[in-house]
Amino acid sequence: MVKIGVSDLKTKPGSEHEFRTQASWSHLVTAAARVPIVAPVRVYGRVTNSGRFLVVRGQVATTLELTCDRCLGHYRYSVVAPLEEEYALAGRLPATGEDGDANSTMQPLAGDFIDLRLPVEETLILALPMKWLCRESCQGLCSHCGRNLNEGPCQCNDRTVDPRLAVLEGLLPDDTIVKEGAPHGGARH
Ligand SMILES: [Zn+2]
Ligand SMILES: [Zn+2]
Numbered sequence: 001m002v003k004i005g006v007s008d009l010k011t012k013p014g015s016e017h018e019f020r021t022q023a024s025w026s027h028l029v030t031a032a033a034r035v036p037i038v039a040p041v042r043v044y045g046r047v048t049n050s051g052r053f054l055v056v057r058g059q060v061a062t063t064l065e066l067t068c069d070r071c072l073g074h075y076r077y078s079v080v081a082p083l084e085e086e087y088a089l090a091g092r093l094p095a096t097g098e099d100g101d102a103n104s105t106m107q108p109l110a111g112d113f114i115d116l117r118l119p120v121e122e123t124l125i126l127a128l129p130m131k132w133l134c135r136e137s138c139q140g141l142c143s144h145c146g147r148n149l150n151e152g153p154c155q156c157n158d159r160t161v162d163p164r165l166a167v168l169e170g171l172l173p174d175d176t177i178v179k180e181g182a183p184h185g186g187a188r189h
Helices: 117-126 155-189
Strands: 003-005 016-023 027-029 032-034 041-049 053-067 074-088 113-114
Touching: 003 016, 027 117, 032 053, 041 117, 053 117, 074 117
Parallel strands: none
Antiparallel strands: 003 113, 016 041, 027 032, 041 053, 053 074
16 A cells, blocks of 8 residues: 545645655566565655645665566665655546646645555656666576576587597697698699
């Protein structure tokens, strides 16, 4: 529950109300994933009665558990993101086109509470990184054996490199022979 009581505030233009609340949510559901939330979701800021609107400005802070795109390991991701919402006071919801204001987040205030659950969820989803990496230098998994290469090289890595090295080493004596053999080759003509 992320609800803020505004019964007093909504009747007093120019007044402000600071809030600080938190919720215990287990997951954040996005289009692509079900992301565990591993710390309380803290929401804080202030609500201002601007005369026509209740304006919420604050921040959302929590910790999410993401899955690394490369190594599939879980890691913690701290989020502190800005929250901004506006609620039109009763009878003040602008008609379409009024003010030329296309603010799609505008919604009517219903009752004596502002329920920030949806805005907070949207804020957290927007705060997710494009790439989920446990660290910039994550080595990922070996495509052959699946070993987590952050924990060290795997055996099949050695096997694929060794034959090539063996071939290169094998060429060196040949080169030496060709150089040494060149006068003999010339002698054949
Ligand atoms: Zn990783
Ligand atoms: Zn491997």
